[in-house]
Amino acid sequence: MxxxxxxxxxxxxxxxxxxxxxxxxxxxxxxKPADSSATKKPASKAKSYDQVITKDAKSKKGLFTTHQIGDKFYFEIPKKHLGKDMLLVSQIAKIPNGLGGGYVNAGTSSHEQLIVWEKFQEKILIKIKSYAAVAADSLPISLSVKANNYEPTLYMFDIETYSKDSSQVVIDITKFYNSDIPAMSGLDATLRETHKVKNLDASRSFIRSIKTFPLNIEVLQDFTYNASKPSATPYTETLSMQMNQSMILLPEKPMKPRLFDQRVGYFTQKQYDYSSEELKSDQKTYIQRWRLEPKDMAAYKRGELVEPIKPIVYYLDPATPVKLRKHMKKGVENWQKAFEVAGFKNAIICKDAPTAAEDPDFSPEDIRYSVIRYVASTTRNAIGPSVSDPRSGEIIESDIIWYHNHLRSYRNRFLLETGASNPNARTLDTREEDIGEMMEMVISHEVGHALGFPHNMGASSSYEVENYRKADFTNKEGISASIMDYARFNYIAQPGDQGVRYIRKMGPYDDYAVNWGYRVLPDAARPEDEVPTLDKWIEAKAGDPRFRFGNQGTTFDPSSQTEDVGSDPVRASTYAVKNLKYVAKNLADWTSKKTNDYEDLIELNDELLSTWSRYVGHVTTMVGGVYEQYAKPNQGISSYNPVPKASQQAAVNWLLANAFSNVDWLINKEVVTHHMAGYTDRIRSLQVSPLNRMLSLETFARLDNSGLTTLNNYKTIDLFQDLRGGIWSELASGKNIDQYRRNLQKAYIERLKALMTDQAPASTAGVPNGPARESYPVAQSDVRSIVRGELKALQASLALAKSKYADKEVRYHLDDCMERVNLILNPRK
Structure with missing residues (x-):
């Protein structure tokens, strides 16, 4: 039934x-089947166009037509733009004082994401799209890629109506831009927690303006939050800021990407390509770069310099002090020479921002404009971020951030690092020409980041140490092979070295890297077709240290360090410390005795201690150090080579003589008597840091590995014996043990105790064997055996030494050290 x-x-x-x-x-x-993209009449429940977009509407045409009716805003979206890739960039426009601790400011980009607008039934969706996994649409596997990379929906809108010809959909976007959406906010979870942000106050939040242009839309939001701990005016319990939301239509045809090669430094964009016929997905890594295309391809092929169709243009923030603008412009346009090596002339230009009369729509937050932002902040830094197309690595826009107080840090370092040999640096009123050149080079460095270049920390080790004392060499070559290194000043030149250059400049690596990444190869149809030519360019420079890229991320390569210059850290730091002693002796004469105030002396003396610590750190890296050289198999060279034994022993001896003893010159009595409490502990901390770094599991792991490639290697036991002999040298001689040595000796015992008793495995970060590094098995290695032997040897030396000292403080110290060693070897139950 x-x-x-x-x-x-x-x-x-x-x-x-x-x-x-x-x-x-x-x-x-x-x-006909239903077609969401086909032209059709709106559903019966929808209002007519005139009912929604009334005669009171203030309308503007652009990428989307925008309408404002009272306090409501509408987008009229052409159906042809549905499904098109767009970039949504969220950028801080105005910010309260103190928010983010100095590195969050007007111009900071908080989010960057690729979006598409889609129609589903009578709704419009914003989907966040990813190109992390891709496959050719023609292949069946593309279905799986889409199914396993489903895109999140950022927001959903009701369709209010359709245009009169039904070619466009109209949505109300008021609530979207008035809402506190995490994916578009300038406040991340940390900032919300720090300032105890409760919620967005809708009654005090609004859309300030919406501007539409042919390829982009700019929305300025005014947001006020209820926050119990705002960064400014705490009694108000209010945090207000402005956000700019830029949405730009990406090119229909992405720029042809260029495959990354780790032998040349570039920021990158990664994809997993499932179109490969191999038995796995291909990870493809593309470099980030601007789209530069010759106006005259025929002339370009003939080797003539050709202007690009669209040059890279930077605008100066109107807030930039007038006297600094020429230096900023020069810093940007220093890169023109490098682009000429790649075949382009006038490829990068810097202009003053247009006035309101010249362009009333100009805004530094507008994604069409790259701007050097001048930020009123006490932060001493500058940064060069950029926005790129995730499909191809094409850089769309960048904002260089210059913080107002940054030049003070350069004045201080100029005095400390070059004052011994450079009379022009021995002042608090640095010459304008020197300050201007420093600023110019900082801007060049930050523009380099915005062009796609990361730090190249290997560039400053390209030149022999003695060359830094020669005027002809330094004036021609500068102090580093690249502006992208942290090599700021020539701290090696000695008193009496005449005419040497002290301030960094662009180098040969910069020309080489621009040519490698930006030269157009018109006959290559695919990125893979470019590789043979790109490889030849690299191999032609192989063996010349000026064209080597040194990764900033290494902690073990003494030829790839921050803030260093010269190919030999021991020799360079010997000169550097000699200069710093001269500066320390004269620092009061150059500061407080001129100003009748201790502020600058105290500030500079604190930085002097940090400078000394840097020089010590450069030598410390030699111990257990490994030279890293990126290479392909056909080059026939080793990627990792341990620092030779003799060089490591020389580094340890230098540290024993310059870091672990003879530090009295660091004590500035005028500072101690007028300001600095805890000075002794500061010295202790600066000495203990390199000691612990040498006696780390990371160092032991590298020393172990070095024995696999060479028989005459510096071993862990060599390191322990050298350190014990040096740090405890007084025990054999009966020489007085001052407070700094006593502190260091106790720190030595405490470090050995940690190696003997710590149960938790320590990370071996810095071991050059790939990212998947296991924890160093200290309990199963020779380390504890060596430590036990060294403690017993120290125990015997302490027992013999006690009778040599009449000083009660020293005797107590030795008794304490003996008891500490005994407890490590024979812990109490």
């Missing part, structure tokens, strides 16, 4: 559908 009733129901339904279809269309006329 049930089957009969079911059959009747089905026949009735079929009959109903047949009647309905015949009523809608003549016989034999096929019924």
């Amino acid at each position: 049930k089957k009969i009733l079911l059959l009747i129901a089905c026949l009735s339904a079929a009959s109903f559908l047949s009647v309905a279809q015949s009523a809608k269309a003549p016989a034999n006329t096929p019924v």
Whole structure:
């Protein structure tokens, strides 16, 4: 019976559908399937266009037509733009004082994401799209890629109406831009927690403006939050800021990407390509770069310099002090020479921002403009971020951030690092020409980041140490092979070295890297077709240290360090410390005795201690150090080579003589008597840091590995024996043990105790064997055996030494050290 009733129901339904279809269309006329993108009349429930977009609307045409009616805003979206890739960039426009601790400011980009607008039934969705995994649409696997990379929906809108010709959909975007959406906010979870942000106050938040242009839309939001700990005016419990939301239509045809090669430094964009016929997905890594295309390709092929179709243009923030603008412009346009090596002239230009009369729509937050932002902040830094197309690595826009107080840090370092040999640096009133050149080079460095270049920390080790004392060499080559290194000043030149250059400049690596990444290869149809030519360019420079890229991320390569210059850290730091002693002796004469105030002296003396610590750190890296050289198999060279034994022993001896003893010169009595409490502990901390770094599991792991490639290697036991002999040298001689040495000796015992007793495995970060590094098995290694032997040897030396000292403080120290060693070897139950 049930089957009969079911059959009747089905026949009735079929009959109903047949009647309905015949009523809608003549016989034999096929019924078209629903098509969300086809032109059609709006659904009956939708209002007419004139009912939504009334005569009171203030309308502007652009990428989307925008309408404002009272406090409501509408987008009129052409259907042709549905499904098109767009970039949504959220940028801080105005910010309260103190928010983010100095590195969050006007111009900071908080979010950057690729979006598409899609129609689903009578809704419009914003989907966040990813190109992390891709496959050719023609391949079946593309279905799986889409299924396993489903895109999140950022927001959903009701369709309010359609344009009169039905080619555009109209949505109300007021709530979207008035809402506190995490994916577009300038406040991340940390900032919200720090300032105890409760919620967005809708009554005090609003859309300030919406501007539409042919390829982009700019929305300025004014947001006020209830926050119990705002960064400024705490009594108000209010945090207000402005956000700019830039949405730009990406090119229909992405720029042809260029495959990354780790032998040349570039920021990158990664994809997993499932189109490969190999037995795995291909990870493809593309460099980030601007789209530079020759105006005259025929002339370009002939080797002539050609202007690009669209040059890279930077605008100066109107807030930039007038006297600094020429230096900023020069810093940007220093890169023109490098682009000429790649075949382009006038490829990068810097201009003043247009006035309101010249362009009333100009805004530093507008994604069409790259701007050097001048930020009123006490932060001493500058940064060069950029926005790029995730499909190809094409850089779309960048904002260089210059913080107002940054030049003070350069004045201080100029005095400390070059004052011994450079009379022009021995002042608090640095010459304008020197300050201007420093600023110019900082801007060049930050523009380099915005062009796609990361730090190249290997560039400053390209030149022999003695060359830094020669005027002809330094004036021609500078102090580093690249502006992208942290080599700021020539701290090696000695008093009496005449005419040397002290301030960094652009180098040969910069020309080389621009040519490698930006030169157009018109005959290469695919990125893979470019690789043979790109490889030849690299191999032609192989063996020349000026063209080597040194990764900033290494902690073990003494030829790839921050803030260093010269190919030999021991020799360079010897000169550097000698200079710093001269500066320390004269620092009061150059500061407080001139100003009758201790502020600058105290500030500079604190930085002097940090400078000394840097020089010590450069030598410390030699111990357990490994030279890293990126290479392909056909080059026939080793990627990792341990620092030779003799060089490591020389580094340890230098540290024993310059870091672990003879530090009295660091004590500035004028500072101690007028300001600095805890000075002794500061020295202790600066000495203990390199000691612990040498006696780390990371160092032991590298020393172990070095024995696999060479027989005459510096071993862990060599390090322990050298350190014990040096740090405890007084025990054999009976020489006085001052407070700094006593502190260091106790720190040595505490470090050995940690190696003997710590149960938790320590990370071996810095071991050059790939990212998947296991924890160093200290309990199963020779380390504890060596430590036990060294403690017993120290125990015997302490027992013999006690009778040599009459000083009660020293005797107590030795008794304490003996007891500490005994407790490590024979812990109490």
